[in-house]
Amino acid sequence: MESPSRCSVIIIGAGVSGISTAKVLAENGVEDITILEASDRIGGRIRKEGFGGFSVELGAGWIAGVGGKESNPVWELADKSGLRTCFSDYSNARYNIYDKSGKIFPSGIAADSYKKAVESAIQKLRNDEANPCGGDLSKGTEPPSMPKTPMELAIDFVLHDFEMAEVEPISTYLDFGEREFLVADERGYEFLLYKMAADFLFTSEGKILDSRLKLNKVVRELQHSRNGVTVKTEDGSVYEASYVISSVSIGVLKSQLISFNPPLPKWKTDAIEKCDVMVYTKIFLKFPYKFWPCGPGKEFFLYAHERRGYYTFWQHMENAYPGSNILVVTLTNGESKRVEGQPDGDTLKEAMGVLRDMFGPNIPDATDILVPRWWNNRFQCGSYSNYPIISNDDVVQNIKAPVGRIFFTGEHTSVRFNGYVHGGYLAGIDTGKALLEEMEKEKKEMERKSDNQTFLLEPLLALTLTQTEAVSNLHKCEIPTQLYLSSKIGIQEAIL
Numbered sequence: 001m002e003s004p005s006r007c008s009v010i011i012i013g014a015g016v017s018g019i020s021t022a023k024v025l026a027e028n029g030v031e032d033i034t035i036l037e038a039s040d041r042i043g044g045r046i047r048k049e050g051f052g053g054f055s056v057e058l059g060a061g062w063i064a065g066v067g068g069k070e071s072n073p074v075w076e077l078a079d080k081s082g083l084r085t086c087f088s089d090y091s092n093a094r095y096n097i098y099d100k101s102g103k104i105f106p107s108g109i110a111a112d113s114y115k116k117a118v119e120s121a122i123q124k125l126r127n128d129e130a131n132p133c134g135g136d137l138s139k140g141t142e143p144p145s146m147p148k149t150p151m152e153l154a155i156d157f158v159l160h161d162f163e164m165a166e167v168e169p170i171s172t173y174l175d176f177g178e179r180e181f182l183v184a185d186e187r188g189y190e191f192l193l194y195k196m197a198a199d200f201l202f203t204s205e206g207k208i209l210d211s212r213l214k215l216n217k218v219v220r221e222l223q224h225s226r227n228g229v230t231v232k233t234e235d236g237s238v239y240e241a242s243y244v245i246s247s248v249s250i251g252v253l254k255s256q257l258i259s260f261n262p263p264l265p266k267w268k269t270d271a272i273e274k275c276d277v278m279v280y281t282k283i284f285l286k287f288p289y290k291f292w293p294c295g296p297g298k299e300f301f302l303y304a305h306e307r308r309g310y311y312t313f314w315q316h317m318e319n320a321y322p323g324s325n326i327l328v329v330t331l332t333n334g335e336s337k338r339v340e341g342q343p344d345g346d347t348l349k350e351a352m353g354v355l356r357d358m359f360g361p362n363i364p365d366a367t368d369i370l371v372p373r374w375w376n377n378r379f380q381c382g383s384y385s386n387y388p389i390i391s392n393d394d395v396v397q398n399i400k401a402p403v404g405r406i407f408f409t410g411e412h413t414s415v416r417f418n419g420y421v422h423g424g425y426l427a428g429i430d431t432g433k434a435l436l437e438e439m440e441k442e443k444k445e446m447e448r449k450s451d452n453q454t455f456l457l458e459p460l461l462a463l464t465l466t467q468t469e470a471v472s473n474l475h476k477c478e479i480p481t482q483l484y485l486s487s488k489i490g491i492q493e494a495i496l
């Protein structure tokens, strides 16, 4: 049997966090790394696909948080790479709400409803803060009003599912600014990752040819001890390393695709359990021509239905790709899972039914549909992490904390920016730095131990031997290997 290949650090996963952590290590002299990626590409949840003659983003699409007091590092990378983006403003969506008969709700009514929904969300947040365990609400707190009408449900969906229930200013917008840019580049959002990888991996003609990146390697088991980690993959390969960094998503950690031996401690598994996984699905539809309104303030529109989240949120791609005739509808959570489980033909019928409600019976049929399946993809198991609003930092700190020689990174380990590409990118850098510190500490500890032992040994040897004799005689006696690492007895490297 072949002996396992050994390196300093194995990184599991080649999404944005895996690549950014590997880059930090390589740039700081730890080049002896192996990246094991389950799929046949890098990028993870940043993924483009050709559709209807254009490049569409199945996963991350926006660079969120631009134009603020601090610069978003992903925006900087995009700028350096000349990535094509276009400004996106979905705040207008609330003024383009269609009912089932194709009428647009008057803007005043929509604005009032939106204001009420925000107030209600703030009230709910206050209640949750006052009663974190869901206790008696009668003591000075008002129950928030629940959305009931199709329009209220549509607005509630946008506020909670699309804008992710952020009723308070969140770090991304507070720190990096409130503007958002849609990536509209044929090379895809993932081009940023290739650029990053090219800084430390060998590439030629746009392809990564470095043997330290191993694709189609599904990690299934991590055996860890005080001395190192053994990693086993689905195809029977075995790798050994001093340290492992796992960058797999929170959904994959929950799914137990990877087993840990010994098992992860309870504080870790409890934290993983507490973090929610959101499912967010962008369905792409191609048409022979466009029949929807375009122009300023019209990029996004909503459909008001009595079932919350039923094909509610629509976007046309004319700003990103003029003439593409592509519409995108976003589903989340329950609706995403339902649609993932049915044939695409059924989804197409449902979507066309909704479009005919909004734009009349004479619109053309879509000629193609693309339905990503993030929930059923065993290397993702969802779209991104979502910490309950009332959860303390301990949960994310425990998710992030290393267990022995296994470190954890990924967007879900970012305290300030979880759920975003920049969250994954910055988390990768953080984890890389934390591991470098740990390696430095370990090195110093080894040196200290080695010094102490030399200190004990030297007077003994000095009683009877010259230094040269001491060295040659060391071969004959049972002395721990560390002794040979000491330069004080004239040996630079291990000689056993």
Ligand SMILES: Cc1cc2nc3c(=O)[nH]c(=O)nc-3n(C[C@H](O)[C@H](O)[C@H](O)COP(=O)(O)OP(=O)(O)OC[C@H]3O[C@@H](n4cnc5c(N)ncnc54)[C@H](O)[C@@H]3O)c2cc1C
Pocket (backbone or CB within 6 Å): 012, 013, 014, 015, 016, 017, 018, 036, 037, 038, 039, 042, 043, 044, 045, 046, 058, 059, 060, 061, 062, 063, 064, 217, 218, 219, 220, 247, 248, 249, 252, 257, 258, 280, 281, 282, 374, 378, 379, 380, 382, 383, 384, 409, 410, 411, 412, 418, 419, 420, 421, 422, 423, 424
């Ligand atoms: C539909 C959707 C829309 C989004 N929209 C936006 C947006 O507009 N803006 C934004 O900023 N963010 C958005 N996000 C979130 C963003 O994409 C993620 O936060 C970010 O890409 C996560 O990067 P990561 O490195 O943490 O994880 P991942 O990208 O998931 O990387 C983990 C890698 O690990 C691999 N892996 C998993 N299991 C194993 C295994 N057992 N062995 C080996 N490898 C394994 C996976 O294949 C993957 O490549 C969106 C995500 C989705 C899904």
